[in-house]
Amino acid sequence: MTYTQKRVIANSIVMALSTxxxxxxxxxxxxxxxxLIINGVDALSMTIFLEEGxxxxxxxxxxxxxxxxxxMLVGYASAFGVPxxxxxxxxxxxxxxxxxxxxxxxxISDIMMxxxxxxIGAFVYAIVVAPSGQFSGWAGSIALMIIMLPIILRTTDxxxxxxxxxxxxxxxxxxxxxxKVITQVVYRGAKAGILTGVMLGVARVAGETAPLLFTxxxxxxxxxxxxxxxxxxxxxxxxxxxxxxxxxxKLGWAAAFILSMFILTLNILGRLFLLxxxxx
Amino acid sequence: xATIVDITEEQxxxxxxxxxxxxxxxxxxxxxxxxxxxxxxxxxxxGPSGCGKTTLLRSFNRMHDLYPANRxxxxxxxxxxxxxxxxxxxxxxxxxxxxxxxxxTAFPMSIFDxxxxxxxxxxxxxxxxxxxxxxxALQDAAIWQEAKDRLKHDxxxxxxxxxxxxxxxxxxxxxxxxxxFDEPTSALDPISTAGIEELIVGxxxxxxxxxxxxxxxxxxxxxxxxxxxxxxxxxxLSPTEELFVTPKERLTEEYITGKFG
Numbered sequence: 195m196t197y198t199q200k201r202v203i204a205n206s207i208v209m210a211l212s213t214x215x216x217x218x219x220x221x222x223x224x225x226x227x228x229x230l231i232i233n234g235v236d237a238l239s240m241t242i243f244l245e246e247g248x249x250x251x252x253x254x255x256x257x258x259x260x261x262x263x264x265x266m267l268v269g270y271a272s273a274f275g276v277p278x279x280x281x282x283x284x285x286x287x288x289x290x291x292x293x294x295x296x297x298x299x300x301x302i303s304d305i306m307m308x309x310x311x312x313x314i315g316a317f318v319y320a321i322v323v324a325p326s327g328q329f330s331g332w333a334g335s336i337a338l339m340i341i342m343l344p345i346i347l348r349t350t351d352x353x354x355x356x357x358x359x360x361x362x363x364x365x366x367x368x369x370x371x372x373x374k375v376i377t378q379v380v381y382r383g384a385k386a387g388i389l390t391g392v393m394l395g396v397a398r399v400a401g402e403t404a405p406l407l408f409t410x411x412x413x414x415x416x417x418x419x420x421x422x423x424x425x426x427x428x429x430x431x432x433x434x435x436x437x438x439x440x441x442x443x444k445l446g447w448a449a450a451f452i453l454s455m456f457i458l459t460l461n462i463l464g465r466l467f468l469l470x471x472x473x474x
Numbered sequence: 475x476a477t478i479v480d481i482t483e484e485q486x487x488x489x490x491x492x493x494x495x496x497x498x499x500x501x502x503x504x505x506x507x508x509x510x511x512x513x514x515x516x517x518x519x520x521g522p523s524g525c526g527k528t529t530l531l532r533s534f535n536r537m538h539d540l541y542p543a544n545r546x547x548x549x550x551x552x553x554x555x556x557x558x559x560x561x562x563x564x565x566x567x568x569x570x571x572x573x574x575x576x577x578x579t580a581f582p583m584s585i586f587d588x589x590x591x592x593x594x595x596x597x598x599x600x601x602x603x604x605x606x607x608x609x610x611a612l613q614d615a616a617i618w619q620e621a622k623d624r625l626k627h628d629x630x631x632x633x634x635x636x637x638x639x640x641x642x643x644x645x646x647x648x649x650x651x652x653x654x655f656d657e658p659t660s661a662l663d664p665i666s667t668a669g670i671e672e673l674i675v676g677x678x679x680x681x682x683x684x685x686x687x688x689x690x691x692x693x694x695x696x697x698x699x700x701x702x703x704x705x706x707x708x709x710x711l712s713p714t715e716e717l718f719v720t721p722k723e724r725l726t727e728e729y730i731t732g733k734f735g
Contacts, residue, residue: 358577358579360575360576360577360579361579361581362540363537363540363573363575363579364573364575364579364581364641365581365591366537366540366568367535367537367568367572367573367575367645368568368569368572368591368592368595368644368645368648369564369565369566369567369568369569369592369595369596369648370565370591370595371565374595378591379581379582382581382582382583383581383582385582
């Protein structure tokens with residue numbers, strides 16, 4: 195067998211194996227999605243969006259409380275977590291760069307990123323819930339913000355460092371003050387990357403259940419007071435899906451479906467935005 | 475000993491006993507260098523890699539200050555003051571001494587906004603004035619014809635040569651007195667290179683130009699004076715023709731005839 199033939203064979207084996215692996219991965223994803231769609235769409239109805247929780251058995255319950263609670267929890271977490279993460283990432287890349295402090299911050303956020311979210315839930319329970327004596331929306335948002343922070347911080351840091359230093363130098367060479375170099379030139383260069391980091395961070399916390407069990411807990415009715423326990427899609431889904439009542443289980447499927455679609459849309463939007471920027 | 479021509483005309487910059495050491499290094503990259511730069515003419519800096527020519531060029535607009543722990547001493551006199559002092563206003567200095575880099579550095583914004591950037595920094599808000607000055611800069615940089623119908627388009631859609639001319643337009647829009655070119659054509663094809671060279675020659679009426687180049691033919695084509703640097707020292711500064719035809723220093727001759735480099 196010639197060397198070329200060997201190479202051709204090796205190539206086709208590797209290609210077959212990697213294609214197979216990709217298909218298996220995609221297969222599971224499609225399986226999950228199809229079951230979600232079958233059960234979720236079946237459970238969907240207008241009542242879900244219009245009604246709050248109801249006792250089992252009377253088929254009149256909805257998920258309005260959980261939807262609004264979810265949006266509020268994630269919304270407040272993002273409102274504080276996104277600017278904080280971007281600013282911290284900016285510090286790392288533009289001011290600290292190689293300093294001991296920034297290397298330490300990088301290491302700690304890498305560890306935080308892989309920390310089990312339930313640990314963060316327990317932490318917020320200890321510092322917010324226990325002293326205040328009650329579960330609250332704020333505690334939930336704080337937990338989500340802590341989980342979101344390292345993701346946004348590190349992607350911002352990475353994306354800013356990808357901006358070529360010559361671009362910064364060119365801006366400085368025109369007599370631009372540093373803060374304008376960062377906000378007007380460097381941010382623009384890294385815009386798509388930072389936005390993707392933000393979307394991924396938001397999508398990540400939107401699917402969290404464990405930290406919310408310790409913090410915002412749950413509420414079967416609509417509550418928009420952040421200082422009170424608050425419903426979320428994830429915790430509601432957990433409660434309903436594990437309940438023995440068929441109509442609650444159906445609502446659980448609907449919650450799973452809505453949540454997945456929300457996260458999927460967020461991811462697809464993020465990627466579309468990236469593509470559009472690249473195509474320009 | 476170095477041979478440094480007496481420049482009788484007015485000088486844009488005077489380097490005196492300038493010494494520069496990069497962070498983390500013990501050996502100075504530039505050693506006690508003294509060099510006059512003539513006003514309204516083009517001075518080329520040539521020499522092998524690592525000779526300190528780019529380091530010297532980036533000292534004129536204090537680019538080294540962007541990175542910590544670089545050390546320098548001596549004087550660079552510009553407009554009757556030493557610009558190496560601590561209280562030098564770097565923002566103002568950099569509007570008076572502009573720079574063009576090796577790779578085109580179009581900002582991620584529209585063509586118009588790129589050229590208007592420096593003007594806006596200086597507080598030009600009037601729309602007509604902005605438009606007039608952007609158009610004039612683009613014309614002076616010989617890119618108006620190609621750019622005028624797509625001023626609102628992303629500048630990164632331009633070719634490399636066009637982007638480099640855009641960067642020149644951006645630099646001259648703020649009307650600097652000195653322009654520093656750091657190997658401005660080494661990333662460009664021959665036709666774009668010829669265009670940029672023509673442009674540089676045309677600019678010397680208005681600005682004093684210092685250009686670092688690896689390309690000796692380019693130095694010979696565009697410059698009035700050429701300085702040959704070696705191991706952090708200025709070996710020879712002569713009118714360009716003299717340096718290339720009758721070099722005074724043995725090292726210069728060996729370098730331009732290709733015996734080392």
